[in-house]
Amino acid sequence: MTASTESARPLPLKGVRVLDISQVMAGPYACMLLADLGADVVKIEPPEGDQTRGAMGFKMKGPDSMGFLNMNRNKRSVTLDLKSEAGKHVLLRMAKEADILIENYRPGAMKRLGMDYETLSAINPALVYVSISGFGQSGPWSERPGFDLMAQAMSGVMSVTGYADGPPVKAGVPVADIGCALFAVYGALSAYIGAKASGRGQYVDASLFDSALAFSVWDTCEYWGTGREPTPLGTSNRMSAPYQAVKASDGYFVMGATNQKLWTKLCTLLERPDLLAEERFGSVALRLANREELIDSLERSFAQDTTEHWIDRMLAAGIPAGPILTYPQAFNSEHGKHRKMRIEIEHPNEGSVPNIGFAVKLLGTPQEVRHPPPLLGQHIDEVMAEYGIGAAELRALADAGAFGEKRTKASA
Known part of the structure; x- marks a missing residue:
């Protein structure tokens, strides 16, 4: 045509x-x-x-x-x-x-x-x-x-x-x-x-x-599947962890290691073999159950550098990550313009x-x-x-x- x-x-x-x-x-x-x-x-x-x-x-x-x-x-x-x-x-x-x-x-x-x-x-x-x-x-x-x-x-x-x-x-x-x-x-x-x-x-x-x-698909499925009433989770997710906003040395960014392959990549990038060896974090279900301890441990590593540093490194490794933008920043970004x-x-x-x-x-x-x-x-x-x-x-x-x-x- x-x-x-x-x-x-x-x-x-x-x-x-x-x-x-x-x-x-x-x-x-x-x-x-x-x-x-x-x-x-x-x-x-x-x-x-x-x-x-x-x-x-x-x-x-x-x-x-x-x-x-x-x-x-x-x-x-x-x-x-x-x-x-x-x-x-x-x-x-x-x-x-x-x-x-x-x-x-x-x-x-x-x-x-x-x-x-x-x-x-x-x-x-x-x-x-x-x-x-x-x-x-x-x-x-x-x-x-x-x-x-x-x-x-x-x-x-x-x-x-x-x-x-x-x-x-x-x-x-x-x-x-x-x-x-x-x-x-x-x-x-x-x-x-x-x-x-x-x-x-x-x-x-x-x-x-x-x-x-x-x-409300995720929230309703949690309720129907477990009988537990869903509650607020801030930026985190009901079905996977880590998958939320995390704090670096200069502020917050978002990231997600939602399966075992990504989790292994993240631990390798952070040079944290201890996380891979930790029983409490050995599966998605266990990471969810121990999410607060997991994020505390990850943020000790993220605190060593900036949001830009971690986002660039994680994207290069194939791990989903991104900045938290304001509306002016989103509209004026190269991608928003494109x-x-x-x-x-x-x-x-x-x-x-x-x-x-x-x-x-x-x-x-x-x-x-x-x-x-x-x-x-x-x-x-x-x-x-x-x-x-x-x-x-x-x-x-x-x-x-x-x-x-x-x-x-x-x-x-």
Whole structure:
């Protein structure tokens, strides 16, 4: 295949129509992933806009936060007042031709609006309808408001984060939110592929709670396998030792000797035949059982030189090791730059805006930024025209409050 033919291939989701009726993180992030892969994502916002537009404390040139600008590229924005009959009319019209709809209203809210799966699937049987919530659409906790912090706490994630006998600690990144976004995309695309074959879409119920629990493979296996309740381990691992942050003369670095071959290499590198001969450290299971004594003994050797020294020597010996970097260091590293994990987007208000790059690279159809994060309601006229709504009908809908009060006044 020639380069010109390769570059002419469309992105894999080109032509897939997605309605993004979500705010804040999990829903918008899921929809951005679909948009990055070529889907036509229309962001349906309340007239006041996605809450995240103004959520961050630091000042931008325009009204939108850096958080919003990093979760909404490649989308177009339409404001709809779904409490108005005119707004509902427009959404029903759009849903009739959509392939995927993603919403994260409180369970039951879309049904009260008359926009639930049963209603929309009746007019579009192939529709894939994804609901994202804190605790799922059913169960005794389903009505609770759902945020990443609550999902981490109630799923068990916080019970194994931090150090033993310390205060509760959440994961430093929103694992429940981002995990739910990933599972929602997995469910949406699976259902979409099924719909292409059968002509029938389906309902996808994704929750932060379920997603956080699904990440707990090692912890849950320890509990089910031993009956012991998992506890915080700091940076160490439940299944192997040594595999954690260790202290050198100038600070900490991470390393792992997770099998007997690597353990032998490590002891040889450190010139510690005593460790190899020590019965307490003779197997992975024994090293785990005596992990604290093991790390104390290793750190006596690591204290003799710097993190850079040990990392270089261990990598040369084939032992996994690495520095503990800050975000600026990670993005500015040669590897971070090579992987293009910081990209720049030209925005009409902000100028050049940094965005986190594409986490998965498609070499046959490389992703690109086709649209900057949209201004609030920026694409109403454009999108409505695509649904056959002409100027006269658009004015009537605006006057009826379909797009919110500001648009109604603007149409006068």
